[in-house]
Amino acid sequence: MTGRSVSQSSQQTTAGSGSHPRYVLVLRRIVSALAVVAGAAVAAMIVVTCVDVVGRRFGHPLKGAYDIVEILGAITIAGGLPYTTACKGHVAIEFFFQRLSRTGKIVVDTLVRIVTISMFSFLTWRFVLYGVEVKASGQGTSTMGWPIFWLPWWFSLCCGVMVLVILYHLTHPGKALMKP
Amino acid sequence: MTPEQIGILGCIALVALLCSSMPVAFAMAVVGFVGFAAVVHWNWHAAVSMMTMDLYKTFASYSLTVIPLFVLMGQVAFHGGISRRLFDAAYHWLGPLRGGLAMATVGACTAFGAICGSGPATSATMALVALPEMKRYKYSMELACGAVASGGTIGMMIPPSVVFIVYAILTEQSIGSLFIAGILPGLLTALLFCVTIYVQCLRRPELGPAAPSCSWKAKFLSLRGAWETLILFAAVMGGMFFGFFTPTEGAAIGAAGTIVITMVKRQLSFGKFVQSLKETLRTSVMVMIIVAGAVVFGHFLAITRVPFSMANWLGGLALPGWVIMLLITAFYLIAGCFVDALALVLLTIPIFYPVVTNLGFDPIWFGVMIVLVTQMGTITPPVGVCVYVVSGIERDVPLETIFRGSIPFLLALIVVAILLILFPSIALFLPSLVHP
Numbered sequence: 269m270t271g272r273s274v275s276q277s278s279q280q281t282t283a284g285s286g287s288h289p290r291y292v293l294v295l296r297r298i299v300s301a302l303a304v305v306a307g308a309a310v311a312a313m314i315v316v317t318c319v320d321v322v323g324r325r326f327g328h329p330l331k332g333a334y335d336i337v338e339i340l341g342a343i344t345i346a347g348g349l350p351y352t353t354a355c356k357g358h359v360a361i362e363f364f365f366q367r368l369s370r371t372g373k374i375v376v377d378t379l380v381r382i383v384t385i386s387m388f389s390f391l392t393w394r395f396v397l398y399g400v401e402v403k404a405s406g407q408g409t410s411t412m413g414w415p416i417f418w419l420p421w422w423f424s425l426c427c428g429v430m431v432l433v434i435l436y437h438l439t440h441p442g443k444a445l446m447k448p
Numbered sequence: 449m450t451p452e453q454i455g456i457l458g459c460i461a462l463v464a465l466l467c468s469s470m471p472v473a474f475a476m477a478v479v480g481f482v483g484f485a486a487v488v489h490w491n492w493h494a495a496v497s498m499m500t501m502d503l504y505k506t507f508a509s510y511s512l513t514v515i516p517l518f519v520l521m522g523q524v525a526f527h528g529g530i531s532r533r534l535f536d537a538a539y540h541w542l543g544p545l546r547g548g549l550a551m552a553t554v555g556a557c558t559a560f561g562a563i564c565g566s567g568p569a570t571s572a573t574m575a576l577v578a579l580p581e582m583k584r585y586k587y588s589m590e591l592a593c594g595a596v597a598s599g600g601t602i603g604m605m606i607p608p609s610v611v612f613i614v615y616a617i618l619t620e621q622s623i624g625s626l627f628i629a630g631i632l633p634g635l636l637t638a639l640l641f642c643v644t645i646y647v648q649c650l651r652r653p654e655l656g657p658a659a660p661s662c663s664w665k666a667k668f669l670s671l672r673g674a675w676e677t678l679i680l681f682a683a684v685m686g687g688m689f690f691g692f693f694t695p696t697e698g699a700a701i702g703a704a705g706t707i708v709i710t711m712v713k714r715q716l717s718f719g720k721f722v723q724s725l726k727e728t729l730r731t732s733v734m735v736m737i738i739v740a741g742a743v744v745f746g747h748f749l750a751i752t753r754v755p756f757s758m759a760n761w762l763g764g765l766a767l768p769g770w771v772i773m774l775l776i777t778a779f780y781l782i783a784g785c786f787v788d789a790l791a792l793v794l795l796t797i798p799i800f801y802p803v804v805t806n807l808g809f810d811p812i813w814f815g816v817m818i819v820l821v822t823q824m825g826t827i828t829p830p831v832g833v834c835v836y837v838v839s840g841i842e843r844d845v846p847l848e849t850i851f852r853g854s855i856p857f858l859l860a861l862i863v864v865a866i867l868l869i870l871f872p873s874i875a876l877f878l879p880s881l882v883h884p
């Protein structure tokens with residue numbers, strides 16, 4: 269499915285840890301930390317759902333399992349977004365792009381990344397505001413009504429890190445921030 | 449400008465952005481956002497609210513959590529050696545036939561598809577497991593790689609299937625019904641792929657020499673490697689079909705079962721589990737972000753009313769429904785050559801779904817047809833993802849050779865598509881038994 273990651277895997281290089289400035293290592297650590305949280309959320313989803321299904325058989329379902337899984341799903345996807353981007357794991361159609369001249373490629377790639385950076389910067393800001401709105405309205409999860417104002421802020425954090433990752437890719441053409 | 453004109457302009461802008469190599473998900477979100485603002489008379493506040501809410505709701509959607517769970521199930525099965533044991537079982541039974549190893553690959557792909565929801569993942573898994581064996585027995589790499597790339601696509605049709613899940617969520621159809629509808633077409637495809645291999649080897653025996661035969665005892669002993677897949681498939685699908693649990697719960701049970709089985713067999717180390725989680729994250733995020741982009745784009749298209757106008761226009765043409773269906777299938781075949789399978793489904797469902805339902809076609813049957821034509825797209829040049837995956841693993845074989853090796857299987861898929869159009873009950877028979 270990953271058209272870009274498959275077709276470009278042979279051409280891409282990854283930033284080596286030794287020769288790179290400190291900010292690259294820090295950025296990698298942040299992306300890895302978010303990915304660890306996302307991975308733990310996937311594992312937690314399995315545990316919560318299994319406990320709920322087995323508990324239900326014995327008349328003791330896990331209270332709020334639906335809400336917990338919903339929240340864990342959101343944590344997973346947002347937390348894994350910077351990691352997937354850092355590995356250049358998104359689907360893109362490279363067929364026409366690869367036929368451009370070198371200058372054409374640089375111009376188009378720069379424009380595409382600037383548009384993407386603008387979108388994620390905008391989303392970073394909007395999710396902060398959305399979290400404030402949710403907090404003010406007292407909105408909660410769908411069945412238990414637990415507070416979820418922090419979830420848009422989690423999205424905002426992940427979108428912010430996305431901006432930094434795309435910025436790295438913009439300034440280091442042909443390199444992926446992290447190895448898959 | 450009328451909303452319809454803005455909608456058409458939006459589609460053109462989307463094509464331009466896609467050609468610029470912008471990730472599909474981001475391109476759909478950008479066009480959806482700007483287009484929505486244009487339709488509501490440049491009311492940016494409304495567009496901002498729409499995009500934030502759409503992204504938030506998609507990310508925090510309970511029904512979509514099924515995707516990472518099924519993907520993890522497949523990853524653990526691969527890292528825990530289940531795929532290798534499946535191939536071994538198929539190899540013992542089919543290997544001694546001419547072209548038997550290629551048939552065994554197709555069989556193993558079909559079985560692995562029962563616990564893995566992605567075609568390219570199935571191709572990658574079987575390329576690692578089956579290609580070294582076929583090389584050892586001096587199989588033509590054209591046939592071997594073609595069988596692995598094409599066999600992997602069966603994983604898209606045999607449940608669980610990521611494309612079915614996404615289609616079900618977008619069109620509000622039952623995931624369970626779509627899963628069960630994919631079983632017979634998936635098995636039919638596997639059968640026709642084996643016939644394709646047999647006919648090729650009958651004409652040119654040097655393509656797939658027979659492997660030495662083994663005793664009946666060895667054959668039956670090899671089946672021990674398939675029991676875990678059978679149990680997992682029966683538990684997950686049975687539980688879903690008979691209403692014991694939801695698709696998300698089924699996926700969680702399947703993932704947990706796969707982890708437990710591979711741990712008990714001491715074939716899943718902590719390192720392999722972490723690797724499975726990493727690959728799960730990448731695949732799931734890649735899928736979910738496209739779904740989120742498609743939701744934003746779909747929202748924009750819906751307010752322009754382009755899909756409905758197109759449905760009315762196509763419905764008003766003096767053409768029989770099946771001709772329009774053939775045209776839609778041809779469109780998917782051609783577009784599938786250039787666009788990734790899942791992205792194509794997400795891009796086009798908002799447009800074609802109203803057309804197809806307007807013409808009176810069954811939405812479940814259409815879901816199966818969509819998966820079938822996107823299967824074709826993954827083995828046709830220039831953007832054939834399953835072929836790329838095999839080529840990435842078997843670097844000595846030129847890409848053209850693998851594409852050439854996939855052509856006979858593409859013809860088999862076209863035969864399956866024709867059979868599905870002529871006999872829709874191939875897809876609808878099993879769902880009618882479960883939900884009469």
